[in-house]
Amino acid sequence: MSSSEAKCPVDHGNPPATEPASACPVDHSSGSSSPWSRFVPSQRPASHSASSLSTERDISSIPKAADGNWVYPSEAQFFNAMARKNHNPQAADMKTIVPIHNAVNERAWAELMKWEAGMGGEKCGGVKLVNFKGRPNDCSPKARWKTALGYSAPFDRHDWIVDRCGVKMRYIIDFYTGHSGGPESNNLSFYLDVRPALDNFEGFKMRFTRFWSDFFTKP
Numbered sequence: 001m002s003s004s005e006a007k008c009p010v011d012h013g014n015p016p017a018t019e020p021a022s023a024c025p026v027d028h029s030s031g032s033s034s035p036w037s038r039f040v041p042s043q044r045p046a047s048h049s050a051s052s053l054s055t056e057r058d059i060s061s062i063p064k065a066a067d068g069n070w071v072y073p074s075e076a077q078f079f080n081a082m083a084r085k086n087h088n089p090q091a092a093d094m095k096t097i098v099p100i101h102n103a104v105n106e107r108a109w110a111e112l113m114k115w116e117a118g119m120g121g122e123k124c125g126g127v128k129l130v131n132f133k134g135r136p137n138d139c140s141p142k143a144r145w146k147t148a149l150g151y152s153a154p155f156d157r158h159d160w161i162v163d164r165c166g167v168k169m170r171y172i173i174d175f176y177t178g179h180s181g182g183p184e185s186n187n188l189s190f191y192l193d194v195r196p197a198l199d200n201f202e203g204f205k206m207r208f209t210r211f212w213s214d215f216f217t218k219p
Helices: 075-084 091-116 141-148 201-217
Strands: 059-063 069-071 128-134 156-164 167-177 190-196
Touching (some): 059 091, 059 128, 091 156, 091 167, 141 190, 190 201
Antiparallel strands (some): 167 190
């Protein structure tokens, strides 16, 4: 996923169904390392046609820097994006994959807003998402440290840039595959590690405050 592709949730305006949806925040690959490989069956009836996919798009709860909210790609856009990247998508799977894709984005924003609570963003109408960049091949320092301790590596990473009343803050989001309930289960879960980047004093202060609260003030 290049930085030019990783722009989801993104408002594509009213593009044709062939416009590629952007790659976020999950690994859409069809390889065995993908979390989707344990959720989506490998075989689907040939009668399911891509032409039957919905072109309707859901509006996210994530505000844009200008006005309005970001808009998620439709089933058709999502399918075409995966096809363009040679991931061999199955049309019948889009009704499952797209809602999960959108839900993970919503969860990421909710976790980000927990960090932003009480930081003053409400004074100018709330924190807004400016853009974000997919960095699946760049392991964050925290993820490297956890991997060295024996934890599973994240399957994806995103950096989200938000605007808090003129102050730009970068957040790092590592995406991990959670417990699925066993290989025969169709239940798939994700764990999102969301935190402000240590780009400036504000990021250090926010992390230290959270650390102090978690380990010294909570019962």
